[in-house]
Amino acid sequence: MTLPRPGFIAMLTSALLVLMLAALAIGPQSMDAAPLIGAVTGRGDDASAMILFDIRLPRLIAAAMVGATLGMAGAALQGLTRNPLAEPGLLGVSACATLGATLTLYFGIAAAAPMAVQAGAITGALIATALAALFARRMAGINGLILAGVGLSSFAGALMALLLNFAPNPFSLSDMINWTLGSVANRSLNDCAAALPFIAVGMALMLSAARGLSLLVLGEAAAAAHGLNLRSLRWRVIGGTGVAVGGAVALAGAIGFVGIVAPHLVKARVGHVMGRALLPSALVGAMLTVGADMLVRLLPTTTELKLGVVAALFGAPLFLYIALRSQGDRDD
Amino acid sequence: MTELIARDLTSAATRRGAAAVLDGCNLGLYGGDLVAVIGPNGAGKSSLLRAIAGQLSHSGHVTIDGRDARAMPPAARARAIGYLPQRDETVGPVRVDTMVGLGRYAWGASPGRLSPEDQRAVDAAIAETGCGAIATRTIDTLSGGERARAALARVFAAQTPVLLLDEPVAALDPAYQIASMRLIRGRADAGAAVLAVLHDINLAVQFADRILWMDRGQIVAETPANDTMIAGRFRKLFDADILTSGDGGGRIATAALVGR
Numbered sequence: 001m002t003l004p005r006p007g008f009i010a011m012l013t014s015a016l017l018v019l020m021l022a023a024l025a026i027g028p029q030s031m032d033a034a035p036l037i038g039a040v041t042g043r044g045d046d047a048s049a050m051i052l053f054d055i056r057l058p059r060l061i062a063a064a065m066v067g068a069t070l071g072m073a074g075a076a077l078q079g080l081t082r083n084p085l086a087e088p089g090l091l092g093v094s095a096c097a098t099l100g101a102t103l104t105l106y107f108g109i110a111a112a113a114p115m116a117v118q119a120g121a122i123t124g125a126l127i128a129t130a131l132a133a134l135f136a137r138r139m140a141g142i143n144g145l146i147l148a149g150v151g152l153s154s155f156a157g158a159l160m161a162l163l164l165n166f167a168p169n170p171f172s173l174s175d176m177i178n179w180t181l182g183s184v185a186n187r188s189l190n191d192c193a194a195a196l197p198f199i200a201v202g203m204a205l206m207l208s209a210a211r212g213l214s215l216l217v218l219g220e221a222a223a224a225a226h227g228l229n230l231r232s233l234r235w236r237v238i239g240g241t242g243v244a245v246g247g248a249v250a251l252a253g254a255i256g257f258v259g260i261v262a263p264h265l266v267k268a269r270v271g272h273v274m275g276r277a278l279l280p281s282a283l284v285g286a287m288l289t290v291g292a293d294m295l296v297r298l299l300p301t302t303t304e305l306k307l308g309v310v311a312a313l314f315g316a317p318l319f320l321y322i323a324l325r326s327q328g329d330r331d332d
Numbered sequence: 333m334t335e336l337i338a339r340d341l342t343s344a345a346t347r348r349g350a351a352a353v354l355d356g357c358n359l360g361l362y363g364g365d366l367v368a369v370i371g372p373n374g375a376g377k378s379s380l381l382r383a384i385a386g387q388l389s390h391s392g393h394v395t396i397d398g399r400d401a402r403a404m405p406p407a408a409r410a411r412a413i414g415y416l417p418q419r420d421e422t423v424g425p426v427r428v429d430t431m432v433g434l435g436r437y438a439w440g441a442s443p444g445r446l447s448p449e450d451q452r453a454v455d456a457a458i459a460e461t462g463c464g465a466i467a468t469r470t471i472d473t474l475s476g477g478e479r480a481r482a483a484l485a486r487v488f489a490a491q492t493p494v495l496l497l498d499e500p501v502a503a504l505d506p507a508y509q510i511a512s513m514r515l516i517r518g519r520a521d522a523g524a525a526v527l528a529v530l531h532d533i534n535l536a537v538q539f540a541d542r543i544l545w546m547d548r549g550q551i552v553a554e555t556p557a558n559d560t561m562i563a564g565r566f567r568k569l570f571d572a573d574i575l576t577s578g579d580g581g582g583r584i585a586t587a588a589l590v591g592r
Contacts (some may be wrong), residue, residue, distance in 0.1 A: 005444055082423045211442040215434055218486075219421025225385055226490065227410030227438035272424035272470075273443045 005276060008269055012283040016064070019287055023060050023294050024052065054188075061192045062184040062251050063293040063307070064286040067258055069199050069248040071285020072278050073241045074259025075266075076206040079213035079274025080237045081146060084322055087259030088245040091145070091238070092152025093128045094256070097249035099156045099163075100124020102176045106163045110175075117179070118194050118250035125249060128152055129242025133235070145238075182253040182308020184293055195247040202244020207278055209236040214275030255308045257315020258285050264322055334363035334493040334525045336413075340392035341383050343376075343549075353379040354390060355549035361527055363493060366520035368536035368557060369529045371546030372569060377529045378418060380546065381496040384527070385415035396494065410438035414492035418499050418529075420483045425470035428482045432457055432467075435489035457489035461515060477508040484512065488519065495519060497528040501535065513539045533566060533574055537587045545569060558583040 029051055038048060070088060077086040088094045104110040104120035135148030160180065167173035212233040215223045224230055248255075262285035263277050270276035292310045299305055338361075343354040353376050361367060369377045382388040386401060386409055394401040396412045404412070422431060430443050435457070436450040446454065458467050461481045466474060474482065484500060500516060501509040509532070517539045520526045527544075530536045536543055540557040547569055555561055562584060566574050572589065579585035 084424075211437070214443050215437045217422060217424060217426055218431070218434055219417070219419075219423075221382075221387060221417040222415075222421065222483075222486075223437075224387055224406070225410060225413075225415035225417070226435060227407035229406045267424075271430050271443060272426050273430060276443055 005270065009279055009283070012266075012280055012287075016283050016287050016290070019290050019294075020060055020064065023063075023290050024056050026294060027051070027056060027297055058187045058189045058192055059184050059293065060290065061189070062187040062195075063289045065192060065195065065199055066184065066248045066252045066255060067262075067286040067289030068282040069203065069244045069285070070255065070258040071262030071288070072203055072206055072282035073245050074261075074285070075263040075274055075277040075281035076209065076213060076237045077241060077259070078263050079216055079277070080234065082216065082219070083146070084264065085260060085319065086146075087257070088241055089153065089256055089259070091128065091132045091149040091241060092156060093125050093132070093149075093242050093245045094249060094254055095153040095156035095160075096128030097121040097125035097246050098180055098254040099160055100127075101179050101249060101253065102160060102163055105172060105175045105179060106167070108172075115194060118191075118247075121250035122198055122243075122246035124156075125242050125246025128156070129238055133238050145234075178306070179253045180308075181306035182255040182311070183296075183304075183306045184252045184289075185296075185304060185307075187251065191251055195251040198247030198250070199244050202240045202242070202247065203282070205236045205240030205243070209233050209240070210275040210278050212275070213237070213278070214273045217273055253308060255289065255311050257311055257319055258288050260322065261315055261318050262288060264318070334361075334523070335397055336361040336384070336494050336525055337395045338384055338392065339394075341380065341394070342391045343379055343383060344389045344391070353549055354383055354388075356392075357383075357546075357549075357551050359527075359544060359551060359554075361494065361525045363523045363525050364520055365542065366517055366526045366528065366540045367542045367544055368540035369527060369544045369546060370531075370533065370536055370566075370569075375546040375569075376549040377546050378498050379549075380551075381415065381498050381527065381529060385413055385496055387415070407438040410490065410492075412492055413494045413496060414487045414490045415496045416483060416487045416498060416500055418502070420471075420479055422471050422483075425472045427468060427470050428463055428474070428485075429454065429458065429467040431471060431482060432463070432485045432489050435486040438490065453489050453491055457485040460488060460518075461485040462511070477504050480504055480508070480512065484515065488515075493524060495524050495526045495528075497526065499529050499531065502531060509535060533562070533587045533589065537562070537576075537584055558585070560584060562587065 074087040077090060078084055100120035100123050101117045104116040109116040131152060132145060132148045135144060164173060164176060167176060212228050215226055215228050220230060263281040265284050266280040267277050270280060293307050296305045296307050296310055338357060338359050341354050341357040357380055369380065371377050379388055383390045384394050401409055432454050433441060433443060433446055436446060436453060439450060441447065441450040458464055461484050463482055463485045466478055471479060501512045504512060513535050516526060516528060537557050543555050543557050544551050545553040545565055553565060555565060563574050563576055574587045575590050576584045576587045
């Protein structure tokens with residue numbers, strides 16, 4: 001039984017809120033209701049307030065923002081490419097954003113200027129988006145976009161390897177590797193605020209394309225015949241993805257697979273029409289990263305396990321499963 | 333009455349310098365008309381429909397009731413011209429009624445958000461095409477014939493005064509072919525201007541008013557569908573013969589392909 005859409009969104013929102021509350025309460029220093037309420041109302045002890053507002057809350061908000069961005073971007077790209085395996089990584093946006101961030105670390109700009117990593121990631125994402133769009137224009141159709149993305153990803157990966165290869169010292173190497181692994185540990189509310197405008201504008205662009213993305217399920221020719229302005233749709237989805245994912249990578253580094261998994265989990269509930277999957281995918285994406293980050297914090301490892309690593313460990317097998325299943329559909 | 337005029341449609345040559353696919357096509361299409369487009373593979377039939385639908389860059393003009401189609405915004409054009417591509421490329425297990433509802437996009441509808449008017453148009457199209465029994469099934473579970481009918485329902489739901497149908501009955505069994513052609517004829521009788529690419533000369537003779545004969549990017553002739561001259565025209569284009577039977581009044585009633 002498919003829930004009506006407002007009900008479905010309300011259900012996902014409530015689930016996310018519950019999960020976020022749990023994430024605030026759970027940690028190495030566990031907090032039950034009393035200190036939690038005390039910290040929130042300002043009547044608790046200072047230690048609890050510090051743990052809550054300076055450590056857990058920024059980390060939680062960062063995880064939710066990043067997951068929501070990746071989930072929505074995945075749904076938008078899957079709708080645009082009509083391919084269930086599409087995600088921000090596909091366009092090369094994630095790889096180029098990570099490269100941009102790593103470049104600032106390599107050349108020491110990150111240490112010299114505040115927000116340099118963020119600026120690097122967003123610049124990388126925007127360049128990738130512009131290049132992908134440019135290639136896609138020359139190679140008509142959506143396959144051109146996918147091929148351009150694969151090429152961009154590979155090239156960005158190669159440049160990353162080059163940077164790691166020539167890392168000036170072990171510290172800078174470890175800095176760069178940390179960035180590519182993806183994490184929301186030690187983020188501040190300021191970091192979140194710096195990424196917010198990009199994520200908000202990107203999401204607004206993607207949401208403005210929702211109706212067209214739904215129509216695109218019919219194929220490009222039929223969708224255009226029913227009045228879809230394909231060019232405008234492509235720009236909004238590609239631009240929105242680039243800006244939002246740039247902001248997300250600036251906040252947390254590279255985190256993969258959320259963009260594939262989140263839409264996959266919701267699309268049956270919205271009738272396999274991707275325009276309706278944008279908001280639910282964002283909510284589920286946020287749940288995935290918040291949940292994965294809880295796992296990261298709770299696992300008793302000596303070195304901190306990175307969020308991006310956990311996401312990939314769970315996401316990659318699911319990716320293969322989805323790939324095999326969609327191939328099966330095509331063979332029928 | 334709807335009037336669609338296409339003048340001197342010539343497709344832009346591709347970048348590799350291939351010959352133009354459309355070469356100066358002129359046609360007039362009027363409300364109540366069902367016009368069949370017939371010609372060999374590669375003659376430019378699909379290109380002609382795509383050019384009129386605004387999906388192929390071309391020189392020349394298309395006007396609908398005197399308005400320049402190229403100057404119309406995409407949604408306004410989609411409310412005037414319905415176009416059924418040769419292949420249905422819907423992906424994923426989308427329900428038939430959802431897909432038919434997408435036909436209302438140009439009126440501002442989106443899945444889950446149909447106005448009462450949109451809903452009436454969708455219900456009518458589903459009923460008209462006999463898709464009632466499959467309305468809640470998903471596209472991937474349908475037979476080829478059911479899928480073609482669902483696609484037709486989607487185009488009908490748009491309630492456009494002009495319909496461009498690219499091989500609407502290709503790959504359908506005879507019963508579905510006849511049923512679909514009756515539906516299309518019904519739309520023309522209800523006032524729509526219909527241009528349909530057909531490969532079956534017999535269906536063209538039985539259901540169409542006129543035939544546009546196409547070859548090498550040009551409309552080489554236009555004849556009444558039941559004109560006795562069609563046998564000669566057919567032989568010229570396809571190098572194949574048809575056997576015709578008269579209706580007793582000097583007109584053709586049926587045509588059958590004969591092997592050489």
